[in-house]
Amino acid sequence: MKKLGDLEVGVKGVINSFTDEALSLKFMEMGCLPGSKVMICRKAPFGDPLVIEVPGSHLTIRKSEALSILVQTEF
Amino acid sequence: MKIALVGNPNSGKSTLFNQLTGMNQKVGNFPGVTVDLMQGKMGLNGKGEASLIDLPGTYSLYPKSMDESVVFDVLCNPEHPQHPDLCLLVADASNLKRSLLLASQVIDLDLPVVLLLNMTELSEGKGVFTDPLKLETELGIPVVVINARKQSSAAQVKACIEQNRVGRVEEAFIDIKTIQPKVWKAIPDFVKGKNEYDRIQQAAGQHHFRNPNLESSKLEEVNQALKKAGFHRHRFEATETVRRFEKIDEILKNASREEAQLRPGLSARIDDVLTHKFWGFGIFFLVMLVLFQAIFAWSSLPMEAIETSFIWFSDIVRNNLPAGVFTELLVEGVLAGLSGVLVFIPQIAFLFLFIAILEETGYMARVSLIFDKILRKFGLNGRSVIPLISGVACAVPAVMSARTIQNRKERLLTILVTPLMSCSARLPVYTLLIAMVIPSKMIWGFFNVQGLVLMGLYLIGFFAAIGASWVFTKWIKSKERSYFIMELPDYKMPDWKTVGLTIYQKVRVFVVDAGKIILAISVLLWVLSSYGPKERMQAVDQAYPEVAENPDAFPEKAAIYRSAKLENSFAGILGKSIEPAIKPLGFDWKIGIALITSFAAREVFVGTMATIYSVQDPDNTGTIREKMRSEINPDTGKPRYNVAVGVSLMLFYAFAMQCMSTMAIVQRELGSWKWPVLQFVFMGAMAYLSSLIAYQVLS
Numbered sequence: 001m002k003k004l005g006d007l008e009v010g011v012k013g014v015i016n017s018f019t020d021e022a023l024s025l026k027f028m029e030m031g032c033l034p035g036s037k038v039m040i041c042r043k044a045p046f047g048d049p050l051v052i053e054v055p056g057s058h059l060t061i062r063k064s065e066a067l068s069i070l071v072q073t074e075f
Numbered sequence: 076m077k078i079a080l081v082g083n084p085n086s087g088k089s090t091l092f093n094q095l096t097g098m099n100q101k102v103g104n105f106p107g108v109t110v111d112l113m114q115g116k117m118g119l120n121g122k123g124e125a126s127l128i129d130l131p132g133t134y135s136l137y138p139k140s141m142d143e144s145v146v147f148d149v150l151c152n153p154e155h156p157q158h159p160d161l162c163l164l165v166a167d168a169s170n171l172k173r174s175l176l177l178a179s180q181v182i183d184l185d186l187p188v189v190l191l192l193n194m195t196e197l198s199e200g201k202g203v204f205t206d207p208l209k210l211e212t213e214l215g216i217p218v219v220v221i222n223a224r225k226q227s228s229a230a231q232v233k234a235c236i237e238q239n240r241v242g243r244v245e246e247a248f249i250d251i252k253t254i255q256p257k258v259w260k261a262i263p264d265f266v267k268g269k270n271e272y273d274r275i276q277q278a279a280g281q282h283h284f285r286n287p288n289l290e291s292s293k294l295e296e297v298n299q300a301l302k303k304a305g306f307h308r309h310r311f312e313a314t315e316t317v318r319r320f321e322k323i324d325e326i327l328k329n330a331s332r333e334e335a336q337l338r339p340g341l342s343a344r345i346d347d348v349l350t351h352k353f354w355g356f357g358i359f360f361l362v363m364l365v366l367f368q369a370i371f372a373w374s375s376l377p378m379e380a381i382e383t384s385f386i387w388f389s390d391i392v393r394n395n396l397p398a399g400v401f402t403e404l405l406v407e408g409v410l411a412g413l414s415g416v417l418v419f420i421p422q423i424a425f426l427f428l429f430i431a432i433l434e435e436t437g438y439m440a441r442v443s444l445i446f447d448k449i450l451r452k453f454g455l456n457g458r459s460v461i462p463l464i465s466g467v468a469c470a471v472p473a474v475m476s477a478r479t480i481q482n483r484k485e486r487l488l489t490i491l492v493t494p495l496m497s498c499s500a501r502l503p504v505y506t507l508l509i510a511m512v513i514p515s516k517m518i519w520g521f522f523n524v525q526g527l528v529l530m531g532l533y534l535i536g537f538f539a540a541i542g543a544s545w546v547f548t549k550w551i552k553s554k555e556r557s558y559f560i561m562e563l564p565d566y567k568m569p570d571w572k573t574v575g576l577t578i579y580q581k582v583r584v585f586v587v588d589a590g591k592i593i594l595a596i597s598v599l600l601w602v603l604s605s606y607g608p609k610e611r612m613q614a615v616d617q618a619y620p621e622v623a624e625n626p627d628a629f630p631e632k633a634a635i636y637r638s639a640k641l642e643n644s645f646a647g648i649l650g651k652s653i654e655p656a657i658k659p660l661g662f663d664w665k666i667g668i669a670l671i672t673s674f675a676a677r678e679v680f681v682g683t684m685a686t687i688y689s690v691q692d693p694d695n696t697g698t699i700r701e702k703m704r705s706e707i708n709p710d711t712g713k714p715r716y717n718v719a720v721g722v723s724l725m726l727f728y729a730f731a732m733q734c735m736s737t738m739a740i741v742q743r744e745l746g747s748w749k750w751p752v753l754q755f756v757f758m759g760a761m762a763y764l765s766s767l768i769a770y771q772v773l774s
Contacts (some may be wrong), residue, residue, distance in 0.1 A: 021309045026560055028316045029134040031173045041343070045352035048448045049457075049559055056170045058563040060444050062451075065560060 002073055004038060004052070005066035012039045013071035020068035027069065031056055038071060076125040077157065078236070079149060081181055082165035083174055084132030085564050087193040087223035089113070091165060092129040093576050094229040100576075102584060111478075112145065112157075117229075120237050128157050134173065136180040136276075137312050140555055141483055150184060151276045161241055162188045163232065165223070168205055169198035171331065175214075175323045176316065179248040182216060183272040187241045190218045191232065197565075202334040209330040216242035224570050247272060249318045255311055261304035263297055265289075279308060342565040346441065355445045362438075363464050366429045370468050374421035381421075385414035404598070407605065412597030415676065416590040419471055419736065423585055424578050426465055426472040430479075431577040433461075435569035439479060440561065447559060453541045454548030456485040456559075463489070463540060466496030467533070470737040471589070474744055475581055481561075484553035490744060491754055492544045494737050497536035497729065500677040504728045505532055507681055511700050512721030532729055539730065539761065585740065592739035600675050604646040611643040634689040641686050646671050660727065660763070661720040661770040663708075674733050719773035723766040730762035 001016060015034050018024035031054045032038065041058065042051045048063040082088040092100070096115030113129040130149060131142040138144035149157045162181050166174035171192075182188055192207055211218040217240045221228040235241070251272050252259050259271070266289070268274030277289075278297050289297065348354050389406045396402040433439045443457030450459050458480045465473035473493050480486040497505075509525050516524045606612070616623040619636045626633040641647050650668030657667055669683040681699065684690075688702035706715040732738065738751035745751075 021313075022556065023558075023560075025137065025309060025313055025316065026134075026139055026558060028313065028320070029173070029176060030560060030562070031170070033317065033320055042346065042350065044350060044444045044448065045355060046448045049444055051346075051350075051444070051563055056172060060440065060559060060561050060563050062447070062559040065558070 001070050003067045004040070004069040004071050005050070005063045007040050007071065007073070009040050009042060011073060012037060013073045014038065016070045016072050018068055019070065020065075023065060023068055030054075030059060032059070032069065038069070040066075076119070076122065076161065077159045078125050078127050078161045078163060079157070079159035080127065080129045080163050080165060081146070081150070081177065082132060083134055083167060083170070083177060085562055086132065086165045086167040086174060088132060088165040089129055090570050090573055091163075091191070091193070091221070091223040091228060091232070092127065093570075093572050094223060094226060095232060096127055098576075098579070100580075102580060117233065119233060122237060125236070128159070133177065135177055135312075135316065136184075139558065140481060142481065147276075147280065150181060150186065151273070151280055159186065161236065162186050164188050164190045166190055166192050167198075168192050168195040169201055169203060171198070171203075171205060172320070172323055172327060175326070176319055178214075179319050179323065180272075182214070182244050183248050183251070183270070184276070185243060185269040185273060187243050188216050189232075189235055189241050190214065190216055191223075192218055192220045193223050195220055196222070203331060204334070205327075205331040210326070213326040213330050215244045215246075249315070249322055251275065251315065254314045254318070255304075255306060257304045258301060258306045258311075261300045261306070263293075263300055265293060266297060279306065279311075340565065342437075345566055349438070349441050350445055355441070359442060359445070362433075366426075367468060369429070370422060370425045374425050377421040378418050381418050382414060385410060385417075403605065404601070408598040408601035409594070411601065412594040415597055415736070416586060416593050419469070419585060420582055422469050423472040423475070423582055426468065426476065427578045427581045428574065430461065430465075430476050431574040432569050434479060435567070435573060437564045437566045440563050443561075444563070450541075453545045454485065454488050455541070455544055456480050456482060456489070456557075459485065459489040462493045463496055463537075466493040466498060466540075469498050469500070470494040470496070470734065471585065471740050472581070474737065474740050475585070477744070482553075482557050483555055484551060485557065487551065487745065487750070488544045488547055490741055491547060491750065492540040494732055494734065494741075494754060495536050495540040495543060495730065495758065497533045498677075498734075500734065501532075501728055503678045504673075504680045505529055505725060507684075507700060508716075508721045508725050511704055511716050512718050528725075532725060535726075535729055543757070543761075584743065588743045589736065589739040592742070593736050596735040596739075597675055600646070600672060602645075603649070604641060604644050604672055607640075607644040607648065612640070615639045615643055634686075637686050638689040641668065641683075659770070660766040661723045661774065662727075663715065666724065670727075670731075670733070675735060677728060677733050680728070717774070719770050722773060723770035726769050727762045727766045730758050730765060732758040 007013060015032055015036050015038050017034060018027060036054055039053045040050050041053045049060050050063060050066055052059050052061055080088050080092055092113060092115065095117050100113055100115030102111045102113060115127045116124055117127055119125050130146045133143040133146050136147055138147045149155050152158060164178045164181060166178060178190060207218045207220050219231060219235055221231055247270065262274060262278045266274060266278045268277045279301060349358060389410050393402060393406050442460060446460045447457030450457060462473045462477045465476055470493055474490050477486050477489045480489055509528055513525050513528050518524060619632055622629050622632045622636040647668050650671055651664040653667045654664040665687045668687060669680045672683045673680040684703060685699050688699060690698050690702055703716055704714065708715040732755045738755065741751040741754060742748055
């Protein structure tokens with residue numbers, strides 16, 4: 001299990017769970033649900049914030065926030 | 076009939092609102108919270124007039140910020156004055172799954188609803204096709220396909236309401252009672268609701284709004300009961316969200332189909348450039364440069380036109396009304412104040428023309444992306460960059476542009492420090508003083524010292540702004556968590572109707588809300604500088620009887636007469652009385668008077684100096700400079716305006732909050748006098764201390 005914030009650009013993963021309860025609700029509302037595909041599609045200059053792709057949309061997210069999302073990268 | 080527009084951010088909700096109401100809209104302020112709501116009216120055939128409210132965009136019923144809590148309050152509290160009779164659910168077809176989460180929650184509150192399916196073209200371009208009829212069957216509520224950018228959408232929506240094509244679902248979207256089942260029995264009977272889902276919101280919703288239907292003792296009882304039953308709010312909301320999405324997935328399986336279409340989008344290719352670590356910043360500064368050039372170049376003509384027409388009109392009034400106190404008040408107080416308000420309109424309009432375009436195209440989201448990491452260190456947000464940079468032109472529109480920052484604390488900090496950026500009104504003061512005390516020398520052959528000092532003053536403003544923000548982060552605490560999770564919308568062409576209405580709204584808010592305060596202060600300042608204790612003013616009149624009779628006949632003496640009048644006015648007396656306090660900064664009472672009058676606007680400094688030094692032609696800064704230069708300090712026998720005084724004065728103008736228009740707009744934007752007063756105090760303290768240090772070190 002890896003943290004989304006630690007992934008390289010372009011590596012695909014599937015969201016497994018969240019480590020921050022309050023943030024998790026916000027993630028889910030925006031379409032980052034456990035089981036959905038996720039990928040970092042680019043990083044802002046200086047490596048933070050990140051742009052991630054979830055089914056249907058692109059989201060901007062700070063690295064610290066992305067570290068609270070656990071993803072599965074091996075299938 | 077009260078109608079609410081509900082939907083995700085970027086769903087086209089506000090575009091539709093503009094289509095439905097046109098110019099017939101106003102910014103309504105919510106009692107208690109300082110959230111601006113757009114309210115409007117629209118006519119319905121055979122049903123009279125409906126009032127429409129554009130609720131802040133949100134992703135779910137459960138609020139994460141103060142703006143979003145308004146949505147919860149309006150929808151869940153039946154006593155709320157804006158509680159709707161009908162909800163227009165605006166759904167983004169290209170992201171239907173997410174749109175339906177909020178929609179399903181509103182459906183479960185048992186409010187009459189219509190689902191408006193927007194942006195279907197965009198969605199089909201992405202390969203997602205939705206069948207509105209199947210969606211209607213699955214959801215059990217009417218579904219109407221619209222294109223909010225087209226004028227026809229208004230007619231479609233109106234027809235739908237007129238024909239009563241609105242629905243209510245008998246059966247709840249999800250079986251809410253299976254989530255934390257123990258909790259349901261624990262809710263006391265006195266908590267009423269239209270259904271179970273509504274009831275739990277009434278019971279547990281006090282995290283989001285103060286339930287006015289329950290007394291505080293009963294509220295406490297509810298809280299205890301829920302706690303005892305093991306109610307866990309976060310987990311409840313999370314489970315509910317997951318369940319809803321499961322159901323939505325099922326619905327979409329039937330109602331929409333996806334054709335794999337994975338060519339890299341145009342937006343991604345544009346982003347490769349616009350968020351590039353070199354080109355991204357380069358292009359941003361280029362955009363800003365064009366923006367400034369345009370603001371300065373395009374607004375200078377209309378601004379001059381406004382000022383000239385006021386001067387022309389003032390002359391007519393003066394020549395046609397009997398001379399006296401009333402005419403003076405009208406011309407020097409009211410008309411001058413009105414001109415001072417209206418002169419801001421071109422700058423506000425042009426800045427918001429650009430901001431609306433940047434926002435509409437989706438570029439603003441990229442700006443906030445590339446600047447977030449740098450500005451976050453100072454408690455600001457990526458979006459703070461626009462207000463800060465606009466502050467170089469004028470703090471008034473800059474403060475208004477901080478609206479795009481969603482987090483309240485970050486917005487507050489941005490507004491607090493933006494007036495420290497060197498605005499264009501400081502420029503006349505700087506140029507006058509620099510020309511007077513800084514030698515026009517070259518260093519290394521090509522750097523002019525005067526130019527370097529001017530640039531230094533702009534840099535001081537910028538560093539003071541981000542430094543002050545950093546200090547404030549330690550002081551101002553916020554209950555609201557700072558998120559940066561936002562949607563990065565695809566690039567699109569701006570909707571010109573929205574751009575036009577944004578400009579109209581911003582100008583209107585400034586003129587109506589801030590204008591009143593500016594007008595009042597400018598009248599007050601006029602009274603202070605033209606009236607004084609009777610015996611002193613009479614003494615001046617007696618000293619120059621012929622001038623008092625007919626000032627135009629003796630231009631030379633008239634200048635001296637005006638100077639004597641100002642010296643003996645209340646403002647003059649005030650300026651003299653603060654002399655002991657400003658002496659350590661190197662200022663005398665003449666500067667003291669100018670400090671007081673330039674509270675109206677910083678550039679008034681030059682005009683006041685002209686009056687004090689009895690300059691006949693106040694527009695000629697060369698003469699003012701000469702007069703000021705020849706002033707001798709009686710204590711030292713040397714020129715008054717040496718480098719130490721000049722630098723001290725420039726620093727004072729760099730930091731001090733001498734702008735009633737900015738204070739008025741800050742009050743308007745933050746809904747309290749607390750913040751502009753705080754600004755006045757901290758910026759005044761910074762000004763005083765830096766001037767003190769500069770003068771003491773340099774002299």
